[in-house]
Amino acid sequence: MRRQRFVIFPLLAFALSLYVVDVEGASSLQPPVKLVWHYYKVHNTCVNAEVYIRHQVEKFYKRDKTIAAKLLRLQYSDCFVTGSDGSILLDGPKSEKTARQNRRLGGFAFIDKIKTVLEARCPGVVSCADILNLATRDAVHLAGAPSYPVLTGRRDGMTSTAASVDLPSPSISWEAALAYFKSKGLDVLDMATLLGAHSMGKTNCSYIEDRLYNFNKTGKPDPSMKASFLANQRKLCPPRLKKGQSYPLVFLNPASGPKYSFSNSYYSRVLTKEAVLGVDQQLFFGDDTKQITQEFAASFEDFRRSFALSMSRMGNINVLTGKEGEIRKNCRFTNKYNPSKN
Ligand SMILES: *[C@@H]1O[C@H](CO)[C@@H](O)[C@H](O)[C@H]1NC(C)=O
Numbered sequence: 315m316r317r318q319r320f321v322i323f324p325l326l327a328f329a330l331s332l333y334v335v336d337v338e339g340a341s342s343l344q345p346p347v348k349l350v351w352h353y354y355k356v357h358n359t360c361v362n363a364e365v366y367i368r369h370q371v372e373k374f375y376k377r378d379k380t381i382a383a384k385l386l387r388l389q390y391s392d393c394f395v396t397g398s399d400g401s402i403l404l405d406g407p408k409s410e411k412t413a414r415q416n417r418r419l420g421g422f423a424f425i426d427k428i429k430t431v432l433e434a435r436c437p438g439v440v441s442c443a444d445i446l447n448l449a450t451r452d453a454v455h456l457a458g459a460p461s462y463p464v465l466t467g468r469r470d471g472m473t474s475t476a477a478s479v480d481l482p483s484p485s486i487s488w489e490a491a492l493a494y495f496k497s498k499g500l501d502v503l504d505m506a507t508l509l510g511a512h513s514m515g516k517t518n519c520s521y522i523e524d525r526l527y528n529f530n531k532t533g534k535p536d537p538s539m540k541a542s543f544l545a546n547q548r549k550l551c552p553p554r555l556k557k558g559q560s561y562p563l564v565f566l567n568p569a570s571g572p573k574y575s576f577s578n579s580y581y582s583r584v585l586t587k588e589a590v591l592g593v594d595q596q597l598f599f600g601d602d603t604k605q606i607t608q609e610f611a612a613s614f615e616d617f618r619r620s621f622a623l624s625m626s627r628m629g630n631i632n633v634l635t636g637k638e639g640e641i642r643k644n645c646r647f648t649n650k651y652n653p654s655k656n
């Protein structure tokens with residue numbers, strides 16, 4: 315199946331045609347995937363599973379808008395490492411969630427809550443991996459993203475090891491980040507699109523310290539930052555921390571900030587050299603990525619469509635189906651090691 319892109323950039327067409335070949339050759343993303351639309355409904359195992367999940371998300375979102383950014387990050391951390399199999403949710407002294415890159419993840423308790431509701435309604439049926447994909451879709455939709463179709467029928471992985479967590483640091487170079495995405499079967503358009511998840515949420519000043527004070531060991535700031543923005547970020551992330559003070563957090567997209575709204579302002583800020591992370595600002599410097607950025611900054615609709623497609627592609631990475639994996643009773647434990655069972 316050839317991937318379809320709604321957004322066609324004339325000059326990009328050639329570049330993209332190269333990536334299509336790449337995607338078709340990738341083993342991690344074999345479309346058509348073995349997942350189906352409304353799996354729990356068509357199999358008549360939990361007809362209202364998606365309705366229950368949406369209801370929980372709506373209730374929670376009213377109290378805490380940060381959940382959309384948290385779930386997006388959780389899904390990214392799950393899907394890119396060993397596939398979209400819920401392995402990020404497993405507890406354990408050396409599980410994926412204990413890896414350095416995953417230290418600030420949140421949303422676990424909320425996934426537990428949804429799982430408890432589903433276990434009460436349809437015991438042993440709905441996988442934690444599907445819950446994560448569906449809840450993320452619904453939360454991000456409430457934040458302003460499109461509601462895209464999530465195929466279901468994923469099963470849960472039975473292993474989770476911190477050592478397998480290869481997520482790149484937010485201060486990584488563009489080339490390394492793109493190589494990482496391609497190793498998972500995604501392409502430059504997916505990466506430019508999924509970076510749009512930085513349209514909301516926070517990051518740690520430690521990831522931009524070098525941009526603000528010592529870019530590439532030059533002792534100077536990143537020359538690609540707009541001066542007024544640099545001054546502003548330096549205020550938020552001071553050069554010297556007081557004794558015992560930890561690095562503060564800053565908004566990934568100051569235009570969204572505490573509203574936690576999903577929009578294309580992230581791309582406008584790349585164009586005005588006001589992106590927070592180095593990897594975001596680098597969108598400006600590739601011919602293809604600059605065109606994608608201009609397109610998304612000019613048209614929220616194009617961004618929304620591309621986002622829907624790339625989110626589906628991410629959710630399909632190395633899924634477990636059929637007799638693979640299991641359906642966990644508790645998202646934090648494999649059924650074999652679930653301490654709450656007799
Ligand atoms: C960082 O410095 C090295 C050595 O001077 C140079 O080759 C490289 O291109 C620089 N990287 C950036 C992102 O400026």
Ligand SMILES: *[C@@H]1O[C@H](CO)[C@@H](O)[C@H](O)[C@H]1NC(C)=O
Binds near residue numbers: 418519561562563
């Ligand atoms: C930011 O990162 C630093 C260095 O890893 C860490 O010590 C600090 O606790 C983090 N700050 C927050 C608020 O998470």
